[in-house]
Amino acid sequence: MSTVEERRRLPRSFFARDTRLVARDLLGMRLVRVLENGARLSGIIVETEAYRPGDAAMHAYRKQTPRNAPMFMQPGVAYVYFIYGMHYCFNVVTERAGVPAAVLVRALEPAEGLAIMRSRRARPDHAPADRDLCRGPARLCQALAIDRTFSGYDMLQAGSRLFIEHGRRIPDERVRVSSRIGVTGDEVARSVEWRWLIADSPFVSR
């Protein structure tokens, strides 16, 4: 990877902060996946959710396990989990090593490699619309070829094939918050407003 490309990456210090601030500030940044053949797939982050220590909805709420171990690693590591027997969801680890916390990336505005994303997301008899390519946490993983092999992957390592680049900061007037999608059970976990999205983006989920 070129020096210029490495300079565009968000530094580890960006992720080594309060998870809610990281989730807010990731709006407008660019998630990039470089395929083995060198093709670049990317999208602008338009929707995120924070998962934090003491949060009953978080996978590491009870204790550390083999699956959630990446959440305890250093900030800037990817945490990818498999769910409902068929989907992957991508998170970036935040805070500091030993503290389980991460931001779930829920939707992207597709930016580079749209043709490849379309073919990856295509189903028999159905070509997905561009706005549906990365609208949802499992959809964006399918579009960007992100699977469990990236769980525990350090996105800041040299030659990384999955990382986040600087983008445009989204002003507060365009940012909306809400409770998190799909969280059940614990009342506090359900009601807390730790979802951030770009209010006027047609690429957010739900």
Added chain:
DNA sequence: CGTTGGATTGGCT
């Protein structure tokens, strides 16, 4: 070792 249900999605009523 058996059971349960999930940070979702797509198809059907």
Added chain:
DNA sequence: GCCAATCCAACGC
């Protein structure tokens, strides 16, 4: 709006 798909981690015995 409802529900099946389809795996496997987590938990209880």
